[in-house]
Amino acid sequence: MESTMKEMRGGESVLDMDPKSTVGGGVEDVYGEDCATEDQLLTPWTYSVASGYSLLRDPHHNKGLAFTETERDSHYLRGLLPPTVVTQQLQEKKLMASIRKYQVPLQKYMAMMELQERNERLFYKLLIDNVEELLPVVYTPTVGEACQKYGSIFRRPQGLYISLKEKGKVLDVLKNWPERSIQVIVVTDGERILGLGDLGCQGMGIPVGKLSLYTALGGVRPSACLPVTVDVGTNNEALLKDEFYIGLKQRRATGQEYADLLHEFMTAVKQNYGEKVLIQFEDFANHNAFTLLAKYGTTHLVFNDDIQGTASVVLAGVVAALKLIGGTLADHRFLFLGAGEAGTGIAELIALEMSKQTKAPLEETRKKIWLVDSKGLIVSSRKDSLQHFKKPWAHEHEPVKNLLGAVQAIKPTVLIGSSGVGRTFTKEIIETVASFNEKPLIMALSNPTSQSECTAEEAYTWSQGRAIFASGSPFDPFEYNGKLFVPGQANNAYIFPGFGLGLVISGAIRVHDDMLLAASEALAKQVSEENYDKGLIYPPFSNIRKISANIAANVAAKAYELGVATRLPRPVNLLKYAESCMYSPVYRSFR
Ligand code: NAD
Numbered sequence: 001m002e003s004t005m006k007e008m009r010g011g012e013s014v015l016d017m018d019p020k021s022t023v024g025g026g027v028e029d030v031y032g033e034d035c036a037t038e039d040q041l042l043t044p045w046t047y048s049v050a051s052g053y054s055l056l057r058d059p060h061h062n063k064g065l066a067f068t069e070t071e072r073d074s075h076y077l078r079g080l081l082p083p084t085v086v087t088q089q090l091q092e093k094k095l096m097a098s099i100r101k102y103q104v105p106l107q108k109y110m111a112m113m114e115l116q117e118r119n120e121r122l123f124y125k126l127l128i129d130n131v132e133e134l135l136p137v138v139y140t141p142t143v144g145e146a147c148q149k150y151g152s153i154f155r156r157p158q159g160l161y162i163s164l165k166e167k168g169k170v171l172d173v174l175k176n177w178p179e180r181s182i183q184v185i186v187v188t189d190g191e192r193i194l195g196l197g198d199l200g201c202q203g204m205g206i207p208v209g210k211l212s213l214y215t216a217l218g219g220v221r222p223s224a225c226l227p228v229t230v231d232v233g234t235n236n237e238a239l240l241k242d243e244f245y246i247g248l249k250q251r252r253a254t255g256q257e258y259a260d261l262l263h264e265f266m267t268a269v270k271q272n273y274g275e276k277v278l279i280q281f282e283d284f285a286n287h288n289a290f291t292l293l294a295k296y297g298t299t300h301l302v303f304n305d306d307i308q309g310t311a312s313v314v315l316a317g318v319v320a321a322l323k324l325i326g327g328t329l330a331d332h333r334f335l336f337l338g339a340g341e342a343g344t345g346i347a348e349l350i351a352l353e354m355s356k357q358t359k360a361p362l363e364e365t366r367k368k369i370w371l372v373d374s375k376g377l378i379v380s381s382r383k384d385s386l387q388h389f390k391k392p393w394a395h396e397h398e399p400v401k402n403l404l405g406a407v408q409a410i411k412p413t414v415l416i417g418s419s420g421v422g423r424t425f426t427k428e429i430i431e432t433v434a435s436f437n438e439k440p441l442i443m444a445l446s447n448p449t450s451q452s453e454c455t456a457e458e459a460y461t462w463s464q465g466r467a468i469f470a471s472g473s474p475f476d477p478f479e480y481n482g483k484l485f486v487p488g489q490a491n492n493a494y495i496f497p498g499f500g501l502g503l504v505i506s507g508a509i510r511v512h513d514d515m516l517l518a519a520s521e522a523l524a525k526q527v528s529e530e531n532y533d534k535g536l537i538y539p540p541f542s543n544i545r546k547i548s549a550n551i552a553a554n555v556a557a558k559a560y561e562l563g564v565a566t567r568l569p570r571p572v573n574l575l576k577y578a579e580s581c582m583y584s585p586v587y588r589s590f591r
Contacts, residue, residue, distance in 0.1 A: 060223070099134075150204060187282065188229055201234070334413075338418035347393060372406045376399060377399065419446060420447075488538035523539075552574075
């Protein structure tokens with residue numbers, strides 16, 4: 001009994017706890033009616049020791065053929081398994097071989113999901129040990145296709161669905177989730193899933209995938225992660241007409257109706273799990289993403305990976321690149337193509353870091369950064385017609401209609417693509433940037449590969465091997481004039497898992513921009529001389545657990561410094577502490 005409870009509560013035995021204690025600040029109903037007032041509605045949870053057939057069906061504890069002889073005796077498994085006993089390593093080898101046999105990425109995805117539902121620890125062992133190979137399977141790009149077909153591949157619920165039907169009952173819905181001590185929630189409303197648009201309720205694949213990375217890359221316990229899809233309808237005509245669509249068949253609620261459901265959700269989360277639960281907004285459309293982040297940033301622990309995570313990973317790349325291109329951040333002029341969530345988020349964080357370094361006001365450092373959107377350079381004469389998040393970038397300048405004109409006028413030392421439109425860094429543009437920079441920094445961030453502003457080959461060739469290049473989608477190394485260039489990938493997965501771990505281990509109650517800067521700084525420091533020699537401005541992804549631990553330690557240190565950390569006393573060595581908190585997928589022994 002106790003071991004099962006310990007698992008449920010993340011290692012802390014319920015029996016050791018003060019019955020009046022709260023976990024994460026919210027009163028728990030784990031003691032059932034003892035704690036309830038008469039008018040309070042309860043979910044009648046019971047906890048029991050899993051054994052026999054039910055143990056094999058329990059993904060948190062199932063080990064399949066790796067159950068030892070002793071465990072088979074003590075947990076009534078004799079005869080339910082074939083006689084052989086194997087190691088977790090052998091199971092991993094066998095499963096990797098069978099996953100590699102699938103030619104179609106979606107089949108690999110489904111095999112991984114099926115494993116997650118059958119044997120959670122083995123799923124994470126595979127993902128951690130084969131991270132570079134399996135990341136594109138459980139996350140982008142394959143997860144995009146999985147979301148498009150989520151209705152037909154949907155087997156079992158992997159997260160919590162909160163729809164307009166649950167209005168007024170969201171707290172009760174949260175209580176239906178079997179895990180009690182939630183630390184990280186990833187929530188989407190499905191309106192802008194990757195570059196695929198409105199997928200409504202089928203967006204659930206995104207929070208599920210993202211949280212599996214929180215565990216695999218950042219070491220947050222799986223039982224502490226909660227994927228949520230808020231279903232307010234969809235404007236996707238094909239889904240509305242699809243008889244098998246799993247979500248609400250109505251057009252998207254907007255305005256007050258939308259805001260009310262989101263507000264009820266945000267309030268219920270804090271009521272149920274307390275101040276310290278991290279709520280990550282994921283794949284919300286622009287108009288809601290900025291509003292939600294601003295609205296809840298002062299009352300909740302919220303983070304938007306598309307805006308803040310992207311900003312932090314790109315800033316890390318720019319900071320690391322300074323070693324190769326020279327100068328300080330403030331010595332450079334930045335030009336962005338694309339002024340959406342990614343572009344404006346990155347621009348703001350770069351300006352903030354510049355302001356910290358030079359002690360110049362933010363309004364001044366912003367002037368070193370220029371953005372081009374679909375209507376041309378963002379300048380002061382356009383201010384009245386600009387969306388609010390573009391206004392800070394409307395500097396004094398005569399109108400410029402296109403990117404080439406902007407490149408010629410601004411003469412950027414750093415060119416960043418974040419428009420989602422491919423092939424926009426043409427030969428002429430790269431040659432122009434290279435004409436006034438010894439080593440131009442070119443970041444083509446748009447995804448997927450087909451939408452990248454240019455390829456690695458183009459950046460290196462058109463700049464005669466002088467560009468420092470990184471991209472959003474991966475590109476193979478490229479040899480130019482006998483030298484091998486390895487393009488870096490500005491993958492958000494470098495930042496958000498370690499960032500989240502840092503918040504969790506410090507018990508942070510608010511996200512502060514300085515913590516994003518701390519994350520960038522930690523990531524930039526992980527780039528070695530050997531990496532720089534190949535033109536890399538990001539460290540190899542294979543070291544991601546170590547990278548995440550370093551980011552977590554730096555973020556936690558900043559949380560303590562800012563007075564928003566509640567886990568007291570502060571651990572002396574935060575790096576060691578972060579490492580010690582990280583989830584390990586190795587099987588536990590059962591008595
Ligand atoms: P978004 O829709 O919020 O913003 C896109 C912006 O580009 C808008 O301002 C739009 O006006 C502008 N735009 C569109 N067409 C244009 C054109 N032809 N010329 C100039 N500007 C144009 O999208 P987002 O979330 O900011 O993402 C943009 C791109 O960045 C996507 O392709 C996304 O995959 C990529 N991205 C990469 C990373 C990463 O590399 N880590 C992270 C996040 C986003």
